[in-house]
Amino acid sequence: MECVFKPVENVLSLEPILTKRLPVSANIYNLMKLNLKWTNEHKWFTLKDPVEDDVWIVATFFRQDYGQVVAVSRPPNAQITPEVRSAFSNCEFLDWAESFMFACVDTTVSSMASDISIREKGNCTEVHPCYLYIMEPKDALELKIPSGNYEVKPINNKEGLEFFLKTWKYATEGSSDYVGKCLQRNVSAGVYTNNEIVTGVNLDGLGLIGMLYSLNEIRGKGYGRLVMHQIIKESAASQFVPSCTVELRNDISMAFQEKIGLKIAAEVDFIMYNKTGF
Known part of the structure; x- marks a missing residue:
């Protein structure tokens, strides 16, 4: 059976699953909470049944400065199978030939997204490694x-x-x-x-x-x-x-976040492709 992303109509139905995935899912959990004010721009999708714990969850919206933004919640311990990779590579919510940004995705998702973008789609793609900081x-x-x-x-x-x-x-x-x-x-x-x-x-x-x-x-x-x-x-x-990200090379900012009481929750990446017409 083909593995494809399907749109989500009731975004709040995802809250129990995203709550279980905290703190790693902090930004996409917050996106769900923001959805009421961004409803006309946010689009949500799931891979597999949206009520199951092994569901992949994706939120997207468009920015004039960086193009399509993609946030992903990966099921805990889920691996990148050929079916999952194909679903992302052929998804309808992202045109890989246009500018995009995978925002605050865990390193497993990052490896897949950057490999698809670079090796499969031929894009000159940037990877920005970061820490995700949160406060309870x-x-x-x-x-x-x-x-x-x-x-x-x-x-x-x-x-x-x-x-x-x-x-x-x-x-x-x-x-x-x-x-x-x-x-x-x-x-x-x-x-x-x-x-x-x-x-x-x-x-x-x-x-x-x-x-x-x-x-x-x-x-x-x-x-x-x-x-x-x-x-x-x-x-x-x-x-x-409450959460933020800091680039791994930014020692000063990392020290500041820890000084004010934030703690590292995960290693995450920002994957960016800027279509330049080359």
Whole structure:
């Protein structure tokens, strides 16, 4: 019998399975929680019966800056069989010839996706190895946010968009639409001094905390810790699992995540192909 992905109509029906797979499934679990506000853009698929523990779960949406985004929850201990590989290689939710990103996938899925893209489809493909960091929601809810000569509050859409597009290192042409939607729909946190944002962070469209940045002139004041704790606490209060990713080569960021109470949950990769017309 042919092994193919089938669309999911009731996304919340996947919650019991994704809950069992925490913390490794944190970002796709959060994507499920985000689905209410991103319903018109998210598409969900399963390989095998969606009520069985051995089901593969995929969520996708499109970004103008990076193309089709694919998040995958692999059944625990599942191997890449020829049938599973064929299902991904011939799936209807991804055109392998167009720009795409497999986001925060475990290393088993990463090996398959990169091999399909490079060896089978002939794409010049990048692999970005990362750690997935999380904080247990019960611990996040107990965080204390100290007061001072600043304000810690959600980020205004207009000024937040300008701030992130200038400071986020992964911003490219076309990122304005994506970042704007994240600010409008997801939780965010900023430190404001004299009514101006100096540090900001956002829950992105991948279900991950990201885009953290502090202006150079205020670094060392602890504002990065402030906004991270604020968004971690708010994320937990909104039923998300607070999580973020850090590239394996970024020792400074890894030390920061651990200092503020986040812990490594898994090794994950971002697989990216940018169609250049070559």
